[in-house]
Amino acid sequence: MGMFDKLGHAIGGQSKDINIEDYMNSAEMEDVDVLHEPADMYIKPVTASSENDAELIQEEISKGNIILLDISELNKRPTTRNNIVAKLKTYTDKINGDIGQIDENRVLITPAKVKIVKRKKSSR
Numbered sequence: 054m055g056m057f058d059k060l061g062h063a064i065g066g067q068s069k070d071i072n073i074e075d076y077m078n079s080a081e082m083e084d085v086d087v088l089h090e091p092a093d094m095y096i097k098p099v100t101a102s103s104e105n106d107a108e109l110i111q112e113e114i115s116k117g118n119i120i121l122l123d124i125s126e127l128n129k130r131p132t133t134r135n136n137i138v139a140k141l142k143t144y145t146d147k148i149n150g151d152i153g154q155i156d157e158n159r160v161l162i163t164p165a166k167v168k169i170v171k172r173k174k175s176s177r
Contacts, residue, residue: 094118094164102126104133107140110162114150117164125158 097113099106100123110120122141125133138152141162145152151164153169161169 058116096121098123100126101137104140105138107137107144110141111144114148114162114164115147119164119167120161121155122160123158124160128158 094117096119098121099110100109100115101107108150110122113120124138127137138160141160142152144150145162148165150163150165150167151169152160153171154160164170
């Protein structure tokens with residue numbers, strides 16, 4: 054019996070094998086980073102599919118996180134896409150954050166006091 058088996062029996066008494074891949078991908082492990090100490094800020098990928106997603110994005114921005122927003126689904130509905138982007142632009146202006154389009158399917162949104170350089174420097 055290995056050390057982890059003994060520990061498992063001591064804690065819960067279960068001898069059932071667990072698949073570590075399934076465990077690490079489970080919803081309860083979503084916000085746990087066991088290899089690193091907690092960061093001050095995270096870059097989080099978010100896919101927007103409806104106007105309700107704007108509130109989730111604003112919540113993440115208010116926590117100081119940077120959002121890499123996938124708007125590919127919204128490109129099929131330009132009015133909805135424009136409404137969400139306008140709402141997020143207003144919010145980022147209000148909190149002194151920033152928003153910038155990376156390409157036709159992705160938008161970068163930053164929290165307060167984080168700005169996006171929107172012009173490329175010439176390589177001369």
